[in-house]
Amino acid sequence: MDHFLSRIEMFKRLTPAQRQHLAGLSREKRYAKGETIFREGEPAEAVCVVKEGRVHLMKFLESGQTSTTCVMTPGEPFCCLPALDRKPYPVDAVAAVDSVVVRIPTSAFHEMLQQNPSFLEDSLCLFCDRLRAVEHRSCTMHEPVERRLAQTLLELSKKFGTTIPLTKHELAEMADTTVETTIRVLSHLKKAGIVKSSRGSTTIAKPDRLKTLAQHRSTEY
Amino acid sequence: MDHFLSRIEMFKRLTPAQRQHLAGLSREKRYAKGETIFREGEPAEAVCVVKEGRVHLMKFLESGQTSTTCVMTPGEPFCCLPALDRKPYPVDAVAAVDSVVVRIPTSAFHEMLQQNPSFLEDSLCLFCDRLRAVEHRSCTMHEPVERRLAQTLLELSKKFGTTIPLTKHELAEMADTTVETTIRVLSHLKKAGIVKSSRGSTTIAKPDRLKTLAQHRSTEY
DNA sequence: ACGCCTCTATGACCCGCATCACAGAAGCAC
């Protein structure tokens, strides 16, 4: 029985029986583009895994601006944090395109953490990585937009490869800036031959140049 | 034998024998004001606990600006993260004033996590809290300075009470802004009677007003 | 006492980027 979960990195260390158990308790659900999967502050009923589509984790600030903290692609679990500390969801999750999500009850996930130490250990390392990433992100927030955008693109290219299938608006929300500025910076980079841009996607042409931009401030293009 | 560690929240769930064990392996070290305890990227030899003084965790960015992510006061352990995933320190730690730090070897701490499940559970929750806090911080980074400063002050007041013994420069590094701007905003707040300010410290006079500022944008003072 | 240094404070300037306004282009519904 080759269930979807068995192909997911995070669940590799579970025994087949344990995976089977989780699979039995989990439910698939389909979400239309723009639909909210859960909201920040809601009690966390389920740990979710993207099966198809794309899910964005976002924060909505009182000031009205919204910030996308993470883009989840097929195979990636999200919001395991509440499964550890039993607190509410820390972000909103929204289907960025039509998506299918596997929902594992938090309680079942939590049991599994307690039963299987190596699963716990793996999960911990994932969380640690996430903490490090967020900490880094919070510090780069005040760097100039160009650099933030470069970092965002490089980050996304780890998931999508050189062609990143996000609109300029979505990129803007990830880099915490506006659509206009994003477009302006990208057209700059396009003129310099560093990226190519088309409707709904951006491709990185010269990763090295982009990496340079992500670190140092360069005056010349 | 009432060792220092027994009075620390994080180690409450250890057995006296286990605390004794850790205490036996740990070493106290004194750091002068401004002295670096460890640097980002160094292998994490020790989990540290502040015994006296004040330790700042900071990030030094390529752009030259430095950001203080956390202020640790006596009784608080810091940088337990590397003890979980065995990766290098994620930040610099600097003694903000003359300080005494208890250093517990990472390996001993790690052993303890594996031996004592309830200790592990507690640590995890602390760690989850931190992740939530950092995630929140990373999102508020783009709010106007006034709000960031208000949040910073409120955050610090949880540790220090109404009087916060930090210089304007230190506040600035926490709110990710400059000394000048910090002083200007604070003098604003001072005129409005919300805070009082003196050399090396700032006291919150009207916490409620400050909380309002931390959330909404107010035009009138 | 004196010099030195850190901290606080205030004004002038300026630039990055958000905001607003507008418009063409591509896709989709019907």
Add this chain to the structure above:
DNA sequence: GTGCTTCTGTGATGCGGGTCATAGAGGCGT
């Protein structure tokens, strides 16, 4: 096809806050 919507693109304007310059004030060492 026509209309509607989303996405992309560009210019004008304005403001927040960083940067620079300058200076008084309080501490500390000697």
